[in-house]
Amino acid sequence: MDLKSLRKMESLPPSMQVHSRSDDETVVVVVKMRENVQFPSYVTLRAKISDRMFSAQMRAGDLVRLEKDPAVESMSLSRSLPVIE
């Protein structure tokens, strides 16, 4: 999975773009849908953040399906957040 190929993926820090990921690797994402559409049935939701946004855990390979889904507006791969001292 070349994350750089996903146009709906929120811009990633460059250190995360350096490495490609195997299709079977587990990733965690936040997905934003377009207005007035259903959440995709092929994804198992973790949290429904809002009517248009949810979090989910999935195979990296399944990100392509989200990318191709016209109901999906954008998605963001989980990224680390250090403590602000």
Add this chain to the structure above:
Amino acid sequence: MIARVSSVEDWVDLEDVIPGANLGRAHDKSWIVTGRLPIDRVERVRKSKAILSLKASQPLRPALSHTAPAMQLPPADLPAESEPEGGAGVIVGIVDFGCDFAHRNFRNKDGSTRLSAIWNQGAVAQVGSPFGYGRLFERTSIDAALSKADPYTALGYGPRPDSPGQSGSHGTHVMDIAAGNGGDSGQPGVAPGAEIIFVEADSTDIAWDGPNVVNQSFGDSVQLLEAVYFIFERAGDRPCVVNLSLGTNGGPHDGSSLVEQGLDALINARPNRAVVIAASNSQEDGIHTSGKVSGGAPLDVVIQQQNAGGGELEFWYPGNRRLEVTLVASDGTRFGPVAPGNTLPVGAGNQIFIFISNRLDDPNNHDNVIAIWIAQGLSDGNWTVQLRSVDAEDVEFHGWIERDDRTQASFAVPVPTHTLGSISTGRSSIVVSSYDAHKQKFPLSSFSSSGPTRDGRQKPEVSAPGHAVLAARSRTVTGVVRKSGTSMAAPAVTGLVALIYAQAAQSGNSIPVEGLRSRLMDTAVPGEAGNNGWHPRYGFGRAVGRAISPVADV
């Protein structure tokens, strides 16, 4: 510290110094004084003109003794007829690292816990774990553990023991400022009557961040959203404010990131919900620059490495413009140019040592972003990023260097604005900067980051005491420790929000987040600069107890 100084006034005014006693005059007419300062500020203070010599130590004062007066929170300073009852009935959520549930400041008089839940996101999942991961400890489990000789082992959770790099856990300190009850010390936090929920943050993706993350405290963006969701769900209809102290330097800085949009959505889902976030502590790190690439002429942006530590950079610019980027090493080796829409990995296979991406059309804000990663150990010289406008149109840009607490690179010509953290630019959050409440004029903390956002909104909103704050020290039962940072300022405002909610609830009022934000900003006291209105680092000023007023417009 004990210091010999040429002027007592100059000593008292020094940033980072908490003045102690004036011991009198020496034979050479200098003054002998005492004071406290963070160890990493010693060299900075030593260079001050007023300092003739500097040596060691002074006894502790009561915890949080300066926070409440500076915020005008003692009962006598509160607005007439206000009795917020310490935030009773309000949930204070803390997403952080290291909750010492055994500390007296988080226990009731009968010894039972004030925490209604702890969710340890990094623990092995159990049946019933929120979202299928981590481990949830309910009040009954916490109380049962508190009855044991070793409550941490009994519960299967506790703050890390101290290490050379850590004196007391961050989360315990933060939680005490927001909602500690003073325990045996008699010096409570801002909302000692609130109910507390703590989420021990963790990251799913730590392996991708390499060796730099070892022994550091990391959450991640998705689990952060889920933590806030969890706390708000647990609060239900009860008022709830969540405190966050996480962030990096990168990102669009316009509130468009999905984690910030998600926080905004959670906050706005119902009234009486707020998220308070530390502004960040990167003001002195030289991590932001901005400028304009004039048509046709390339612009050089120089990056200074620290100990050949490499670096990670982002340059954001409008989606209707096109920039070409070239990275130039200190020996003149050029990597690029990389045209708009292209990437350039340098290396082979998994051995990439430079990576340049020139991405068009971010899906959230439709701006463009140039991202550069330089591996550690390539050279110890400066790197130059050369930006050129492809179509000869002028292009305005902002650049950030990602946070690296070990080998932080910096811009040779930094611009000291727009240094807020990566999740501190949302539309509905309340972002807090830090000042020193030990000084008469409440000067800004040198580390406290600056707004505005990249899209020009006025954040931080308010400031609070974050300098050398004494609050609960984990694994000491009653002890305290001094810490500085905007993450010490944010929980003071978190506690204040709890008091506002508690006061409003007594009148049957609920407060939408925009009303809450207006209250905090409209009642803030101007900062040291005497600014009337918004200041890029002070925000609208010092958050104070006047915001609690029961007659305020809700």
